[in-house]
Amino acid sequence: MSSTDVSSLFQPFRIKSLDLKNRIVMAPMTRSFSPEGVPGDNVTAYYRRRAENEVGLILSEGTAIDRPAAKNDPNVPFFHGDAPLSGWSNVIEAVHKAGGKMGPQIWHVGAVKSFQTDWVPPSPIESPSGLEAPNAPRGEAMSDETIADTIAAYAKAAADSQRLGFDTLEIHGAHGYLLDQFFWGLTNARDDRFGGQTIQERSRFPVEVVKAIRAAVGPDYPIILRLSQWKQQDYKARLAETPDEMAAWLLPLVEAGVDVLHCSQRRFWEPEFAEIDGENGLNFAGWAKKLTGAATISVGSVGLSGDFIAAFGGESSAPTSLANLVQRMEREEFDLIAVGRALISDPAWAAKVHAGDTAALKDFNAADLGQLV
Ligand SMILES: Cc1cc2nc3c(=O)[nH]c(=O)nc-3n(C[C@H](O)[C@H](O)[C@H](O)COP(=O)(O)O)c2cc1C
Numbered sequence: 001m002s003s004t005d006v007s008s009l010f011q012p013f014r015i016k017s018l019d020l021k022n023r024i025v026m027a028p029m030t031r032s033f034s035p036e037g038v039p040g041d042n043v044t045a046y047y048r049r050r051a052e053n054e055v056g057l058i059l060s061e062g063t064a065i066d067r068p069a070a071k072n073d074p075n076v077p078f079f080h081g082d083a084p085l086s087g088w089s090n091v092i093e094a095v096h097k098a099g100g101k102m103g104p105q106i107w108h109v110g111a112v113k114s115f116q117t118d119w120v121p122p123s124p125i126e127s128p129s130g131l132e133a134p135n136a137p138r139g140e141a142m143s144d145e146t147i148a149d150t151i152a153a154y155a156k157a158a159a160d161s162q163r164l165g166f167d168t169l170e171i172h173g174a175h176g177y178l179l180d181q182f183f184w185g186l187t188n189a190r191d192d193r194f195g196g197q198t199i200q201e202r203s204r205f206p207v208e209v210v211k212a213i214r215a216a217v218g219p220d221y222p223i224i225l226r227l228s229q230w231k232q233q234d235y236k237a238r239l240a241e242t243p244d245e246m247a248a249w250l251l252p253l254v255e256a257g258v259d260v261l262h263c264s265q266r267r268f269w270e271p272e273f274a275e276i277d278g279e280n281g282l283n284f285a286g287w288a289k290k291l292t293g294a295a296t297i298s299v300g301s302v303g304l305s306g307d308f309i310a311a312f313g314g315e316s317s318a319p320t321s322l323a324n325l326v327q328r329m330e331r332e333e334f335d336l337i338a339v340g341r342a343l344i345s346d347p348a349w350a351a352k353v354h355a356g357d358t359a360a361l362k363d364f365n366a367a368d369l370g371q372l373v
Helices: 040-051 082-097 143-162 178-181 202-216 243-256 284-292 307-310 323-330 341-345 349-355 364-368
Strands: 013-015 018-020 024-026 055-062 103-105 129-131 171-173 223-228 260-264 293-301 336-339
Touching: 013 171, 018 341, 040 055, 040 082, 055 082, 082 103, 082 143, 103 323, 143 171, 143 202, 171 202, 178 202, 202 223, 202 243, 202 260, 243 284, 336 341, 341 349, 341 364
Parallel strands: 024 055, 024 336, 055 103, 103 171, 171 223, 223 260, 260 293, 293 336
Antiparallel strands: 013 018
16 A cells, blocks of 8 residues: 555644544444443543544544433443443543543434344334334334423533533434434424425424534534434435535534534545536535535545445455545545544554554454454
8 A cells, every 4th residue: 555645634623612633533433332321441441542542533432312212222321310421521531631532422313223232222212203214113203292302302411511521512413313314204204393395394303403402502612413315224315316405404404503514424435416526526525515614524434445334244344545535635625534443443543644654554353343442
């Protein structure tokens, strides 16, 4: 692998009160090492190792808001209650001591089952229309009351993130979980004001979540929102088929208070609208930035040969060139780049890339999903 000039990845970036030393973000990754929902010393040490090794911004694994069925795995951490929040307080203290910055990814899974455990959460399993996937009933459609309580639970988690000293927070609005179930017409069949034929209408619940979070954290605290076209229920699904539809989806969310759009793709080099700007055209984060003016994070198979869905099937991946990423960063297609699996197997990935030590980069080893390296 030839070496690439990676200096564009190591430029500082500032948005509101968040001051980052470089453009490398640790992608949010569920690790299920928090029994009873409490992140312990092993989880603290795991995040600290990434902070010590030049990751600019760490996003936590998805961590559940205070709703009975916000998580679908008993070992996923909570982001509410004394013991879990005390665990998270230790995490952010350790990350700060190591010179890092971090935000929790606050999460509600909607009606989606885990593919790794049969554990069933307490009722009610809640979602816009009681569907896990198109035509697949599970749980209950949310009432006005549960909608209001859920919005309040998001706002409470955001206030706790700020109170504990996290530098930002990310709302998980992607991958077919609760907020995405509202966006997606095939899982949102509501006939009240939270449903409808258009993406603007189906975005009303996520927009209200963002507004409540903004009201809870004040104007200067940066809010990141993670979005995806693809769903785990259907990798080919798309919420926006055209740039106009994408603008109709994203602009109300930015107006509601989102500062950074985290645009989840499986492969960052794939063009979002190749029919408009070609096979080397802007990716999702590129179009999101162009259409909204908001800062964006891209993601998807950075530095690795295979994609992350394959990882869940036990596939490992080898290091690959960063040249395409660097080209896109140099032309400011997006502002930040998130890295997932490369940072699961190697806490020192960012430091090695910065030092140009490509020979020391490791394979992503699927067996590392079973431990906190
Ligand atoms: C083990 C694992 C757990 C993940 N958990 C989450 C999650 O909790 N929240 C989320 O938004 N994405 C999650 N993802 C997706 C990653 O954030 C990322 O988008 C994906 O792995 C692609 O990046 P990569 O190719 O660099 O690994 C997960 C991915 C992996 C491999």
